[in-house]
Amino acid sequence: EAEVAQSPRYKITEKSQAVAFWCDPISGHATLYWYRQILGQGPELLVQFQDESVVDDSQLPKDRFSAERLKGVDSTLKIQPAELGDSAMYLCASSLGVRAEAFFGQGTRLTVV
């Protein structure tokens, strides 16, 4: 069964350092989402791509976060510099379209120390 792949699974970084996460969506899925999930809360959308274009990044802290999906396939999410409050699970999801089922990856658990 096809899955959304994310790496790394876990990341510990010091504050003010740069960190990057990678996501490979299910083949053929045009829509890709990056969510942040703080422990005990629901996923919060950071950025949404349709193919290689950003269609929503209204909740992305653009002073420190960036995301790209250059060829419309895999995507990277970067934080620079990391802050203590960035500690969370970062989930990537993909879907055939915006109103189709979104499949989630296993996530990257980030701890900023």
Added chain:
Amino acid sequence: GENVEQHPSTLSVQEGDSAVIKCTYSDSASNYFPWYKQELGKRPQLIIDIRSNVGEKKDQRIAVTLNKTAKHFSLHITETQPEDSAVYFCAASNPGGSNYKLTFGKGTLLTVNP
């Protein structure tokens, strides 16, 4: 933008009882409402979804109802089992400009006691 409220935040039931989780949404243009189950340490997985052209959908022990007028939808789990214990998230897909985005509720921790 869309706001999804989910209640209760925690729910404890005895095995065999029913569980109901309720969500409200703010954007009347939303038209796709999925429910996700997230077990501890695992990824959220879709368990059922409903589109705005129907009022109810059922899949074995799970059912979802939608009231578009009141802008609320609910998840019903009957004959609960210990393996139903997890966090459940509702979501609503609403148009943001020319594109739709999926907004999640804060989740309900369901505990089924044997």
